Amino acid sequence: MSDTRIAMVHGSGGKATGELIANIFAKEFQNETLNQMEDSAVVDGSAKLAVTTDSFVVTPLIFRGGDIGRLAVCGTVNDLAMRGAVPKYLTCGFILEEGLSIETLRSVVHSMAETAREAGVAIVAGDTKVIEGNGGLYINTAGVGFVPEGAEISAEGAKDGDVILVSGTMGDHHACILSTRMSIETDVASDCAPLNGMVKELLDGGVRVHTLRDITRGGLGTVLKELAEASGTVFSLKDGLVPVTDRVRDFCGLLGLDPLYMGNEGKMAVIVPAEDAERALEIMRKNRYGRDAARIGSVRKANDDTEKGRLIMETAIGGKRYLDVLQGEGLPRIC
Amino acid sequence: MSDTRIAMVHGSGGKATGELIANIFAKEFQNETLNQMEDSAVVDGSAKLAVTTDSFVVTPLIFRGGDIGRLAVCGTVNDLAMRGAVPKYLTCGFILEEGLSIETLRSVVHSMAETAREAGVAIVAGDTKVIEGNGGLYINTAGVGFVPEGAEISAEGAKDGDVILVSGTMGDHHACILSTRMSIETDVASDCAPLNGMVKELLDGGVRVHTLRDITRGGLGTVLKELAEASGTVFSLKDGLVPVTDRVRDFCGLLGLDPLYMGNEGKMAVIVPAEDAERALEIMRKNRYGRDAARIGSVRKANDDTEKGRLIMETAIGGKRYLDVLQGEGLPRIC
Numbered sequence: 001m002s003d004t005r006i007a008m009v010h011g012s013g014g015k016a017t018g019e020l021i022a023n024i025f026a027k028e029f030q031n032e033t034l035n036q037m038e039d040s041a042v043v044d045g046s047a048k049l050a051v052t053t054d055s056f057v058v059t060p061l062i063f064r065g066g067d068i069g070r071l072a073v074c075g076t077v078n079d080l081a082m083r084g085a086v087p088k089y090l091t092c093g094f095i096l097e098e099g100l101s102i103e104t105l106r107s108v109v110h111s112m113a114e115t116a117r118e119a120g121v122a123i124v125a126g127d128t129k130v131i132e133g134n135g136g137l138y139i140n141t142a143g144v145g146f147v148p149e150g151a152e153i154s155a156e157g158a159k160d161g162d163v164i165l166v167s168g169t170m171g172d173h174h175a176c177i178l179s180t181r182m183s184i185e186t187d188v189a190s191d192c193a194p195l196n197g198m199v200k201e202l203l204d205g206g207v208r209v210h211t212l213r214d215i216t217r218g219g220l221g222t223v224l225k226e227l228a229e230a231s232g233t234v235f236s237l238k239d240g241l242v243p244v245t246d247r248v249r250d251f252c253g254l255l256g257l258d259p260l261y262m263g264n265e266g267k268m269a270v271i272v273p274a275e276d277a278e279r280a281l282e283i284m285r286k287n288r289y290g291r292d293a294a295r296i297g298s299v300r301k302a303n304d305d306t307e308k309g310r311l312i313m314e315t316a317i318g319g320k321r322y323l324d325v326l327q328g329e330g331l332p333r334i335c
Numbered sequence: 336m337s338d339t340r341i342a343m344v345h346g347s348g349g350k351a352t353g354e355l356i357a358n359i360f361a362k363e364f365q366n367e368t369l370n371q372m373e374d375s376a377v378v379d380g381s382a383k384l385a386v387t388t389d390s391f392v393v394t395p396l397i398f399r400g401g402d403i404g405r406l407a408v409c410g411t412v413n414d415l416a417m418r419g420a421v422p423k424y425l426t427c428g429f430i431l432e433e434g435l436s437i438e439t440l441r442s443v444v445h446s447m448a449e450t451a452r453e454a455g456v457a458i459v460a461g462d463t464k465v466i467e468g469n470g471g472l473y474i475n476t477a478g479v480g481f482v483p484e485g486a487e488i489s490a491e492g493a494k495d496g497d498v499i500l501v502s503g504t505m506g507d508h509h510a511c512i513l514s515t516r517m518s519i520e521t522d523v524a525s526d527c528a529p530l531n532g533m534v535k536e537l538l539d540g541g542v543r544v545h546t547l548r549d550i551t552r553g554g555l556g557t558v559l560k561e562l563a564e565a566s567g568t569v570f571s572l573k574d575g576l577v578p579v580t581d582r583v584r585d586f587c588g589l590l591g592l593d594p595l596y597m598g599n600e601g602k603m604a605v606i607v608p609a610e611d612a613e614r615a616l617e618i619m620r621k622n623r624y625g626r627d628a629a630r631i632g633s634v635r636k637a638n639d640d641t642e643k644g645r646l647i648m649e650t651a652i653g654g655k656r657y658l659d660v661l662q663g664e665g666l667p668r669i670c
Contacts, residue, residue, distance in 0.1 A: 008664055008667045009663060009664045011665075011667060011668075012552065012661055012663065012665035012667075013551065013552025013557065013598070013661065014552075014553045014557055014596075014660050014661025014662060014663070014665055015659075015660050015661065015662050015663075016663075017552075017553075018660065036489070036490070037561075037565075038417075038418060038489060038490050039387060039413075039414040039415075039417040039418065039547075039548060039549065040385040040386060040414045040417065040418050040420065040478070040480070041385065041386045041387065042383060042384070042385050042418055042420070042482050043385075043386060044382070044383065044384070045380045045381045045383055045384040045481075047380050048379065048380055049377070049378050049379070049380040049384075049424075050375040050376065050377050050378075051375060051376045051426060051459050051460050051479060052374060052375035052376065052426065052460045053426035053427065053428045053460050053461065053462050053475070054428065054462045055428035055429070055430050055462050055464045055475060056464075057430060057464045057466050078374075079374040079375045080374075080375050082373075082374040082375065083374065083375050083377055085375065085377070089386050091386060091387065091477045092388065093388045093389065093390035093428070093475040093477070094390070095390050095392060095430070095473055124386050125387045125388050125477075126388065127388050127389045127390050127475075129392045129668075129670075130667070131392050131473075131667075131668060132667075138430055138464075138466075138473070140388070140390060140428040140462075140477070142426045142428070142460075142477030143375070144384070144386060144479060145375065146380075147377050154373060155371070155372065155373050155374075213374060214374065217347065217348025217349075218347065218349045218352075222348065230372075263348070324350075325349050325350050325353065326347055326348065326349025327349060327350050328344065328349070328350075328351075329343055329344045329347050330347035330348060330349055332343045332346060332465070332466075332467075333346075333464075333466060335464075
């Protein structure tokens with residue numbers, strides 16, 4: 001392909017689309033199924049499936065620690081893993097804006113292929129559309145995973161006496177994207193990572209996982225508030241226990257941001273019975289994406305209906321603050 | 336929801352996103368799985384799966400005979416059906432441009448829900464992002480279908496002696512979108528329709544279907560050229576047999592368009608052994624989306640390697656024209 005930029009002709013469905021697919025997508029994503037270029041891929045199934053989808057509109061397209069391609073694979077892989085499923089197949093829908101550099105596209109697609117290999121998933125179907133614009137790129141990934149017999153991890157799984165863990169520091173992806181956009185010099189990198197390996201290690205290690213949730217848009221506060229509501233319990237966090245790197249803390253101080261409501265792309269909340277908490281932490285800390293895993297709070301049953309779904313932050317001096325889901329805009333186009 | 340237009344805040348992942356999902360998406364798409372609002376949906380599986388994805392960027396969003404929502408459901412349902420699969424689950428990724436009218440979104444989502452019911456598929460997972468813009472809307476749908484034991488419908492299935500059928504008239508969707516955009520007064524409606532019912536009727540009727548392909552972007556010419564190449568055979572069409580309505584023919588005459596390269600959204604090519612052709616036509620013509628089904632050509636084996644993959648149009652007076660896939664731009668944002 002001699003073109004250097006995407007043009008409307010690449011969306012025709014004819015010759016130019018075929019060349020784009022052959023030269024950019026098929027080369028990187030090649031596997032037996034995709035190579036057949038059928039209307040849909042026929043693949044082996046399983047008795048229980050996990051199915052999910054996510055669109056990615058992050059800007060800038062490439063950032064420290066990742067790019068929109070790595071994000072698109074990790075986001076969907078993680079959504080599958082959060083049900084205890086083994087991620088198997090991904091589909092990719094590309095919407096390309098006219099003017100997009102072919103080099104950028106090539107690099108993003110390469111990164112998707114690498115991340116898919118890391119996560120052990122096959123990209124089995126794809127689609128490409130072109131719209132007018134200024135060189136932007138949107139990616140949708142949908143995913144199918146196999147759910148092992150007996151897996152019962154769900155948003156409503158938290159029980160009285162459970163412990164709340166997080167797999168690492170909060171706010172890195174958010175701080176990375178925002179600082180890049182504001183041209184603030186910092187070396188904060190996105191935490192963008194596939195978490196299915198760590199989930200498998202927890203389950204293989206016999207940890208009785210009640211709930212898993214990846215902490216993306218909306219941040220830890222939003223995620224935990226939703227999980228408290230889904231389970232009808234009370235979640236209590238201890239101030240000072242939520243892990244945040246010094247760099248991100250400084251960045252937050254500067255801009256008045258709260259790490260509890262900042263987006264992440266490679267972190268999860270893990271809710272387990274108290275007896276399993278130490279083992280879970282040990283397992284997570286051995287994984288490259290879980291080195292800063294920490295215990296941040298606990299679950300108790302609600303004393304009455306008004307208490308159900310509360311998320312409480314307890315301060316060191318005994319004060320209490322009720323937390324809600326993210327209000328307001330958050331950071332546009334963070335993922 | 337009192338808002339009348341989409342704003343960036345609807346993409347925050349916090350409170351406003353939650354309200355949008357509850358008030359617009361969940362209401363229309365409700366089913367037990369989606370209602371759980373988990374990171375991924377857990378659903379029953381099958382030994383063989385068909386998996387596909389498609390993004391939709393059509394403009395205008397609403398047109399005679401359909402809208403982007405109906406298109407998004409039909410496109411993915413049809414891609415699954417083309418492998419002989421029974422479409423089961425859809426995921427929907429919405430990318431909303433700031434300024435999109437909530438009323439338009441509501442109407443599109445309603446149309447998706449209705450079309451999903453018609454096609455017998457459940458929408459089990461979704462995602463919503465908001466970007467800057469001018470009230471546009473992009474939808475990705477990915478789909479999972481169950482492939483029945485023994486189904487062997489594929490792009491390379493065409494064999495010597497087979498007959499090529501199409502399920503109806505060519506160019507309706509293309510003419511509808513283009514005339515709307517050019518403000519040409521016409522009553523041509525899009526043919527946008529789910530074809531899985533007709534495919535099921537063909538298979539249940541014992542027709543030995545070798546190949547199915549829905550005829551979308553790129554048109555019949557592109558589709559048949561690709562199928563001839565995939566099967567390594569020679570496809571011959573007879574001029575005058577490809578069904579086109581008078582209205583679309585007039586429209587094409589006016590603008591110098593060739594119905595063979597115009598997009599459709601509810602039509603398929605069907606390749607079957609000659610002995611099964613009449614029965615297939617009979618079955619298709621009984622279906623509301625197959626009333627104009629017609630036999631348009633035949634398949635023969637290539638005499639040598641240079642002939643493999645040829646698509647030939649034979650004129651009434653014995654002339655021959657070799658057809659290729661669509662060259663050039665086609666119609667931007669037709670689907």
